[in-house]
Every structure is written in C-alpha cells, then in structure tokens.
Amino acid sequence: MDFGPYLLLASLEGAVLASVLALMASGLSLVFGVMRVVNVAHGEFYMLGAVLAWWVASLAGGSVVLGFVLALVLAPLIVGAIAATADIVVLRRLSYDPERTIVATIGLLYIIQQLTLMSYGPEARPVVAPFNTRLAIPWFEFADGGLRMYWPWGLSTTSYKLFVIFAAVAVLLGIRVMMTRSRAGLLMRATQQDREIAQAFGIPVERVYAVVFGIGAGLAALAGVLIVPIQQAHYLMGLDALLLSFIVVIIGGLGSLAGTVIAAVLIGMSEGIISVFFSPTLAKIIATLLVAFVLVFRPQGLMGKRVR
Amino acid sequence: MLRVEGIDAGYGRAQILRGVSLEAPAGRITCLMGRNGAGKTTTMKAIMGFLPLRAGRITLDGEDLGHLPPHEVPRRGIGYVPQGRRLFAELTVAQNLEIGMMTRRSPPEVLERVLSLFPRLRERMDQRAETLSGGEQQMLAMARALCLRPRLLLLDEPTEGLQPSMIALIRQVVERMRDEGVAILLVEQRIDAVLSIADQVVFMENGRVVDGAAGEALRADPGPLHRYLGV
Numbered sequence: 001m002d003f004g005p006y007l008l009l010a011s012l013e014g015a016v017l018a019s020v021l022a023l024m025a026s027g028l029s030l031v032f033g034v035m036r037v038v039n040v041a042h043g044e045f046y047m048l049g050a051v052l053a054w055w056v057a058s059l060a061g062g063s064v065v066l067g068f069v070l071a072l073v074l075a076p077l078i079v080g081a082i083a084a085t086a087d088i089v090v091l092r093r094l095s096y097d098p099e100r101t102i103v104a105t106i107g108l109l110y111i112i113q114q115l116t117l118m119s120y121g122p123e124a125r126p127v128v129a130p131f132n133t134r135l136a137i138p139w140f141e142f143a144d145g146g147l148r149m150y151w152p153w154g155l156s157t158t159s160y161k162l163f164v165i166f167a168a169v170a171v172l173l174g175i176r177v178m179m180t181r182s183r184a185g186l187l188m189r190a191t192q193q194d195r196e197i198a199q200a201f202g203i204p205v206e207r208v209y210a211v212v213f214g215i216g217a218g219l220a221a222l223a224g225v226l227i228v229p230i231q232q233a234h235y236l237m238g239l240d241a242l243l244l245s246f247i248v249v250i251i252g253g254l255g256s257l258a259g260t261v262i263a264a265v266l267i268g269m270s271e272g273i274i275s276v277f278f279s280p281t282l283a284k285i286i287a288t289l290l291v292a293f294v295l296v297f298r299p300q301g302l303m304g305k306r307v308r
Numbered sequence: 309m310l311r312v313e314g315i316d317a318g319y320g321r322a323q324i325l326r327g328v329s330l331e332a333p334a335g336r337i338t339c340l341m342g343r344n345g346a347g348k349t350t351t352m353k354a355i356m357g358f359l360p361l362r363a364g365r366i367t368l369d370g371e372d373l374g375h376l377p378p379h380e381v382p383r384r385g386i387g388y389v390p391q392g393r394r395l396f397a398e399l400t401v402a403q404n405l406e407i408g409m410m411t412r413r414s415p416p417e418v419l420e421r422v423l424s425l426f427p428r429l430r431e432r433m434d435q436r437a438e439t440l441s442g443g444e445q446q447m448l449a450m451a452r453a454l455c456l457r458p459r460l461l462l463l464d465e466p467t468e469g470l471q472p473s474m475i476a477l478i479r480q481v482v483e484r485m486r487d488e489g490v491a492i493l494l495v496e497q498r499i500d501a502v503l504s505i506a507d508q509v510v511f512m513e514n515g516r517v518v519d520g521a522a523g524e525a526l527r528a529d530p531g532p533l534h535r536y537l538g539v
C-alpha cells in the first residue's frame with residue numbers, strides 16, 4: 001500500500017479516538033468550567049458507562065441492536081444519576097472547596113473501581129457492535145496521464161466507527177446548542193460567571209451544580225458505551241482515559257468547550273497517526289511533551305482565559 | 309418594610325457584623341453610611357442570605373428571610389445592585405436582563421418598562437456585558453435588579469465612578485422607585501447626594517450601627533455626617 005492510503009487509514013483510527021476523547025473531555029471541562037471542580041473520578045464514569053453497556057447488552061440477550069440502543073440511553077442516565085447523587089451527598093458538603101473536592105473525587109474513583117471489581121470482575125468483556133459492515137475506501141492514482149480510482153487492499157473502515165464519529169459530533173453540537181441557546185444553559189453560564197450573584201437572582205445554584213456534574217459524568221459514560229464495541233470493558237480502563245482527558249482539557253484550556261474539542265482532535269488524530277506509523281509509546285510521549293509546552297508557554301490553554 | 313434585628317454575621321470565622329439593627333420602610337430611601345470597611349456591603353450580603361446569621365432576625369413585611377435558602381431570598385422581591393456591578397460578564401445585555409426576569413417570572417411588560425427607564429440599553433441588547441462602558445454597566449446592573457419587580461431594592465454604591473449626568477439618571481430612577489412604594493436601602497458615600505435624597509440615614513462603624521438620623525434633621529445640621537465619615 002502507498003503512503004497516502006495508509007495515512008488515511010491512520011487518520012480514520014485517530015478520528016474515532018478523537019471523537020470519544022472529545023466527548024469525555026468536554027464532560028470534564030464542563031464540570032470544571034461551571035463548578036471549578038477537578039473531577040478525578042471522571043475516568044471511572046467512563047468505565048462505568050462501558051461496564052453498564054456490557055451489562056445492559058447481556059440482559060437484552062439475543063437482540064444486539066436493541067441491547068446497544070438501550071445501553072446508549074440507559075448507561076449515561078444511570079451514571080449521571082450516580083454522579084448527581086455523589087455531588088449532593090459528598091461535594092456539596094465540602095462547599096466545593098477546591099482541594100477537598102480533589103481528595104473526595106479520588107476517594108470516589110477507588111470506591112467505584114473496587115465496587116466494579118467486586119461485582120463485574122477482573123475480566124475484559126466485549127460488546128458486539130450493533131452493525132459492523134466493512135466499508136472499503138477508494139484511492140486515486142495517476143496512470144496513463146489521468147486520474148484513476150482503485151480500491152487498495154486493506155484500506156477500509158467499519159460502519160460502526162463512522163457511527164461513533166457522527167454520534168460524537170451530534171452530541172457535541174447538542175451540548176453547544178444547550179449551553180448557548182437554552183434556558184438551562186443560561187442558568188449554567190450565569191452560575192459559572194458569578195455564583196453568588198446567580199443566587200441573588202433566584203438561581204438554585206446547588207441544583208445547577210448537581211445537574212452539571214450529572215451531565216459531565218453522563219458524557220463520559222456515553223463515551224464509554226461508544227468505545228466498548230471497539231475496546232472491551234475492563235474495570236481499570238478509566239485511568240488511561242482520565243489521563244488523556246486531562247491532557248486534552250489542559251491543552252484546550254480548562255472550562256472552554258471549543259478548546260477542548262480542538263485539543264481532542266489534535267491529540268486523538270496525532271495519537272492515531274503516530275501509533276500506526278511509529279508506536280503508541282511515542283504518541284504518549286509527544287502528547288505529554290505537548291502538555292508541558294502548553295503549561296510553560298500558554299498556561300491558560302489554547303482557548304482558555306486567564307484567571308480573572 | 310425591611311427589618312433587620314440584632315444580626316451577627318461574618319466570613320468564615322471572622323465576625324464582621326455585631327448586633328446590626330436597621331429598618332427600611334416602603335416608599336422611603338434609607339441611606340447606609342460609614343467608612344470603608346465599616347460593614348455596609350457585608351450587611352447587604354447578610355440580607356441577601358449569602359452569609360449565615362449567627363444571631364438576630366431579618367424580615368421583609370413580617371416574613372422571616374434568615375431561614376430561606378439564598379436563592380429563595382430574591383424571589384420574595386429583593387433586587388440587589390451589588391458594589392462593583394458584578395454583571396454576568398460574558399452574557400449579553402439581553403441575557404443579563406432575562407435572568408432578572410426569570411427570578412420572579414416577571415411578565416414581558418416589565419422588561420419594556422425597565423428599558424424605557426434606560427433606553428441606552430435597548431440599543432445594546434446583543435452586546436456582551438463586559439464590553440459596555442462603566443456607565444452602561446451600572447445601568448444594566450440597575451435594570452437587572454428592576455426586572456424582578458422588587459419590593460425592596462438594595463443599592464451598594466450605585467454611582468461609584470460615574471459622571472454627573474449618569475449619576476442624575478440613576479438618582480431619577482431611584483426616586484421613581486421610591487414614589488412607587490419600593491423600600492430602598494442605599495449605600496452612598498457622597499454627602500451631598502445623601503443630603504438631597506435620604507429620608508433617613510443609618511451610620512455604621514466597625515460592624516455596628518452607631519447612630520441614625522432623619523434626612524430632615526441632617527439637612528438642618530449635617531454634623532453627624534462629618535463625624536461618622538471623618539471628612
């Protein structure tokens with residue numbers, strides 16, 4: 001295979017990773033943006049999404065499509081409810097003090113992880129994709145003075161991977177519309193900008209926080225559901241995902257949704273391409289270096305604002 | 309009528325207010341005066357429910373406010389214009405006003421009325437609040453509070469850093485609200501402004517109310533103003 005088709009293949013893999021990462025990291029970014037809470041348990045919500053997807057799919061039995069659709073709807077809802085409860089029961093009692101919330105979410109991380117180990121077990125389990133047609137991709141070459149289309153061997157993707165990309169784009173657009181156009185988004189943004197004054201205008205700030213924490217976790221869970229047909233569900237899968245999300249959110253600018261999406265594409269694509277051509281380890285090294293450079297030269301991130 | 313009775317309040321472990329009592333009757337302008345750091349802003353925050361009360365009671369027309377969750381306090385009809393304006397900086401003028409309108413579900417006529425008081429805002433509805441001039445920002449802070457149809461207005465130095473024409477506009481609006489029967493509690497540092505507008509004045513020092521006087525009496529003898537402001 002020539003270089004061109006090979007690069008396209010790597011980019012497609014990268015785009016799938018970028019989509020899942022963008023979903024997950026925007027949850028982290030939303031929570032930090034509105035609540036100023038660094039949620040260390042975010043990766044566990046992603047893992048819970050994946051594990052619940054397996055669970056729902058196996059309960060649904062024979063029907064793969066039904067099981068997957070149910071998982072897509074139920075897992076984010078269940079995880080969102082768990083997170084909102086954790087917010088009300090734990091974070092609210094700490095008055096959202098930045099340091100104590102970090103410690104509390106670390107505790108949450110281990111509780112969720114160990115409970116999953118005890119109930120779900122240490123195995124990695126797959127979920128069958130609801131559809132998984134192989135789609136061959138054409139390429140072009142110059143021959144006899146004209147452009148000729150051909151189908152390189154091995155250049156293909158699956159309908160499921162394309163679905164993941166479209167689903168992520170749709171959900172992210174939905175989040176954006178919610179934040180900029182809806183009443184709920186207005187309440188969230190007002191709370192983000194001045195919590196006290198938001199209260200002085202009747203906004204139930206604590207309820208807004210619980211909802212935001214729930215939505216953030218729900219986004220991570222959705223990312224988890226989307227990834228299981230590609231990666232399998234495992235109780236430790238949250239850690240890597242959390243690390244990548246932090247990288248993305250730091251590069252994009254904490255609290256900026258647009259920055260988060262841009263950074264997710266950057267990291268996801270480069271990770272995909274570098275892993276295919278070189279090695280996954282090199283991809284990790286480069287991502288980490290990128291974070292170091294951003295922290296040194298642009299601490300507020302690509303799109304973030306300086307702290308006022 | 310707002311009634312504050314012997315409240316103690318502060319930030320964390322630091323107690324600032326000690327036994328503060330004052331009244332702000334409907335249709336009157338009550339001025340709160342005192343040196344920097346006397347506790348004027350803290351008093352307003354306590355009324356808004358931001359700070360837990362360690363002692364005392366706050367009532368509006370007989371209803372206890374001290375036990376309400378903070379976001380319920382404004383829904384009783386309290387409009388707050390905080391010191392330094394504190395607009396929702398990244399939201400537009402229209403969105404800032406919308407939040408005021410949502411507080412007590414004001415009908416759309418209210419917005420029309422508020423905009424007729426501050427026509428300049430009407431031309432800037434889609435502009436982000438942080439890009440407004442200082443005077444326009446103050447108008448917006450006032451307008452946002454008026455959108456909730458207040459029975460009580462808390463104004464914390466609403467004319468700080470404004471030019472005379474803007475001060476006159478703010479003052480006109482305040483007098484109009486008074487005439488409509490709104491109770492007004494105003495923190496104001498400029499003595500001439502206080503003398504011309506106040507129905508009654510409350511003096512604070514080190515977190516305590518140390519004196520009070522009727523506006524009439526001060527116009528006859530402004531001595532206490534100079535004493536408590538140390539000018």
Ligand SMILES: Nc1ncnc2c1ncn2[C@@H]1O[C@H](COP(=O)(O)OP(=O)(O)OP(=O)(O)O)[C@@H](O)[C@H]1O
Nearest residue numbers: 319322324342343344345346347348349350351391
């Ligand atoms: N968030 C806070 N945490 C701790 N102490 C505070 C806080 N805000 C105000 N204080 C203290 O409370 C005291 C009263 O402050 P306050 O803002 O009520 O004064 P003020 O009368 O409004 O003064 P000014 O005229 O300067 O606005 C001051 O000593 C101040 O340092």
Ligand SMILES: [Mg+2]
Nearest residue numbers: 348349350391
């Ligand atoms: Mg003050």
